[in-house]
Amino acid sequence: MKIAGEERKKQILEVAQGLCAEKGFAGTTLDDIAEGAGVSRALIVQHFGSKEGIYEQLVDFIATVHAVEEDERVAQMIREKDDYGVFHAFASHVFEHCMEEGNHGVLRLSMFSLLENPHWYRRSRARRDRAWEELLCYVEERQREGAFRPLEASYVVHAFRSVVDHFAMEASCGGEGQGSVDFFPIVETVINIILGALRTEN
Numbered sequence: 001m002k003i004a005g006e007e008r009k010k011q012i013l014e015v016a017q018g019l020c021a022e023k024g025f026a027g028t029t030l031d032d033i034a035e036g037a038g039v040s041r042a043l044i045v046q047h048f049g050s051k052e053g054i055y056e057q058l059v060d061f062i063a064t065v066h067a068v069e070e071d072e073r074v075a076q077m078i079r080e081k082d083d084y085g086v087f088h089a090f091a092s093h094v095f096e097h098c099m100e101e102g103n104h105g106v107l108r109l110s111m112f113s114l115l116e117n118p119h120w121y122r123r124s125r126a127r128r129d130r131a132w133e134e135l136l137c138y139v140e141e142r143q144r145e146g147a148f149r150p151l152e153a154s155y156v157v158h159a160f161r162s163v164v165d166h167f168a169m170e171a172s173c174g175g176e177g178q179g180s181v182d183f184f185p186i187v188e189t190v191i192n193i194i195l196g197a198l199r200t201e202n
Helices: 005-023 030-037 041-048 051-064 074-082 083-104 106-116 118-144 153-174 174-196
Strands: none
Touching: 005 030, 005 041, 005 051, 005 106, 030 041, 030 051, 041 051, 041 083, 051 074, 051 106, 074 083, 074 118, 083 118, 083 153, 106 118, 106 153, 118 153, 153 174
16 A cells, blocks of 8 residues: 555654664664665655755654643643642653653664764754743743742753653663663652752742
8 A cells, every 4th residue: 555755754754763763873874764664765865865864854753753742741730830740740751752662762862863963963952942841931930920939940940851861761771660660769859859949938
């Protein structure tokens, strides 16, 4: 059965994401991607122009996969102004999708891009920053309401995100059972530390 053009592009990007996350950018060739997607090299060139063209489109593609702004738990915690729940929902979102993707995950791909393709990493980082803007806006809103102290909100979010990304990636490489045991106690401790510093009343 013939696959429509956009569906075919999506399939190729999914294969490219998995291969690049597993083998790195330098270790992945157009032939690898073509074989994995079950298409010809010529078709990939037709859709993307080059391997670099695939990388560029991967930035936008990955940003639409597992979008945190579409996570209903995050939205509900924000509506309820449940400070602990908001931070925990963000962390849970990242963890669950790291475990789902395993060695093909976005965080692993980002590590390869940092080492091998700094331009792609900067673009990818900028897109991922947007996903965390919702948490930044939440912290700033709670500061305006007087519930949080006037610490630099961007530093708070960046520090929390760094912890979440690091331990989520470790967990995804270590297996689901052990990963969840290690990840949540660490992240929950960090949330309590952050809220202890942020809240005007404890």
